[in-house]
C-alpha cells in the first residue's frame with residue numbers, strides 16, 4: 001500500500017510540469033525552510049531567518065501586517081464596488097440603494113469595505129503606537145518612521161475622500177465640515193489670515209480648488225472619487241513598497257543591540 | 258441616557274469603542290513588557306535581551322504561521338462585523354438641510370473639538386500641519402540612544418510621557434468628547450442629558466485683555482502680542498537656565514529650538530482649555546488679521 005502511494009506521489013511530483021512550478025521539496029529540512037521563503041514571491045519580502053523576538057505577537061502586535069491586510073481587503077472590495085457605483089450626483093445615492101437591496105451580497109460588500117477602512121485607521125494608529133514604544137524610529141530607522149507618517153496621513157485622506165461617496169446626508173455634511181477648514185488656510189483661504197489681503201475669494205481660494213466649487217457639490221463628488229479610487233491607492237502602494245523595502249534595508253525588525 | 262445609547266449605537270461610532278478597548282489592552286501590554294525589561298536592565302541582565310535578538314529562528318514556519326493565523330483571525334472578525342452591522346446610509350444629500358450638529362468623520366473629531374478653543378486657521382490648518390511635521394521630526398529630535406528595539410519606561414520617561422499625553426489626552430480624548438459629548442450647536446452635553454437643540458448657553462467669554470481691564474485696542478494688540486511672544490520666549494529662557502545640563506547639551510541649539518517650539522505648541526492646547534474652563538477666556542491676542 002505504502003509503495004503504491006509513493007509511486008502515485010512520484011508520478012505527480014517527478015514530472016517536468018510539477019518541477020517547473022515547485023522548485024523544492026516539502027520535507028522538513030533547513031534547506032527547504034530557506035527555499036520556502038526565498039522561492040516565494042510573497043514570502044520573500046521576509047528574511048529567511050528572523051530574531052527570536054520578531055516572532056512574538058507581544059513585540060510587534062502584528063499591527064503593521066494587519067494594516068496591510070486591511071488595505072488589501074479595501075482594495076479588493078473597493079474594485080468590486082466600483083462595478084456598481086457611478087460618481088455623479090444623479091446616480092451615486094441610488095447606486096448605494098441598489099447595492100443594498102438588489103446586488104447579491106452587495107450590502108455585505110459595502111460593509112466589509114467600510115469596516116476594513118475604519119479598522120485600518122485604528123490599526124495604523126496602533127502600529128505607530130507600538131513603533132514609538134519600542135523606540136524603533138531611532139537610528140537607523142529614522143526615515144522609515146517619516147515614510148510611516150506619510151502612510152498615516154494618506155490612510156486618513158483615503159478614508160476621508162471615501163466618506164463622501166455614498167452621497168447621503170452623513171457624508172456630505174461630514175465632508176463639508178472637514179473641508180470648511182480650508183477656507184481658513186493662512187494666505188490661501190478667503191477667511192484665513194492675510195488671505196483676503198492676497199485677493200482670496202470664495203471662488204478662487206484653496207477650498208475652491210479642493211471642492212471644484214464654492215460648496216460640496218457634484219464636482220466635489222467626482223474629484224473625491226478620482227482621489228479615492230486612483231490617486232490615494234496608488235500613492236499608498238508606492239509608499240508601502242518603500243516602507244517594506246526600507247524595513248529590510250535598515251536591518252530588519254528592530255531589536256536590542 | 259437614551260440619547261447616549263443612540264450615539265453609542267451609531268454604526269460609525271462602534272469603531273471608536275473598539276479602538277478604546279484595543280488601546281487599553283495594548284497600553285497594558287506595553288507596561289507589562291516595559292516593567293519586565295526594566296527589571297532585567299536594573300539587574301544588569303541586558304545581555305539576555307540581546308541574546309534573544311541575536312538568536313535567529315526560521316521565518317518558515319515560525320513567522321509565517323503567525324501571520325497566517327493573524328490574517329485568518331482578522332478576516333473572521335471582519336466578516337462577522339460585516340454581517341451583524343450595516344454601514345450607515347442616511348437620507349440623500351441635501352445641501353439645503355444642515356444637520357445639527359454636523360460632525361466630521363470620527364477620526365477628525367479631535368480637530369473639530371479643537372475649534373472650541375482655537376480659530377479654524379489654527380485648529381484646522383496650523384495644528385494638523387504641526388502634528389504631521391512634529392511626528393516626522395521625532396526621530397531627529399530624540400537623541401536618546403537607549404530603548405531602541407525593546408519596550409521600556411525607565412530609559413525614556415520624557416519621550417514616552419510626552420507622546421502618551423499628546424496621543425491620549427489631546428487626540429483620543431478629544432475624539433471621545435467630540436463624538437459622545439457634543440450635541441446641537443456643538444454644546445457640551447453630559448451622557449445623561451437630553452440633546453436639546455434650544456439649549457441656552459450664556460455668552461460669558463471675554464478676551465484676555467478685557468480680563469485685565471484693558472480698553473484701548475492698540476494696547477490690547479500690544480498686550481496680546483507680548484503674552485504670546487513671552488510664552489514662546491519661555492523656551493529660550495529655559496535654554497539659558499538649563500544650558501549646562503546633559504539634556505540640553507546633547508540636543509544642541511537647533512534641535513532644542515525645534516523641540517521647544519513643538520512642545521510649547523502642543524501645550525498651548527491644554528493651556529487654552531484651562532483658560533476657557535476657569536476664566537472664560539476666548540482670545541489671548543486680537544489682531545486685525547487673526548486671533549489667537
Ligand code: HEM
Pocket residue numbers: 060062063064065067068071124127128131134136137141144145146147148149151152155240243247252253254255
Ligand atoms: C499603511 C500603513 C502602514 C503599513 C501597511 C505598515 C506596515 C509595516 C509592517 C508590515 C512592518 C513590519 C513590522 C510590524 O508589523 O510591526 C512595519 C514596520 C515599521 N513601520 Fe510601518 N506600516 C504602516 C504605517 C506606519 C506608520 C504610520 C509608522 C510610524 C509613524 C510606521 C513606521 C514603521 C517603522 C519605523 C517600522 C520598523 C519597525 C521595527 O523595525 O521594529 N509604519 N510597517
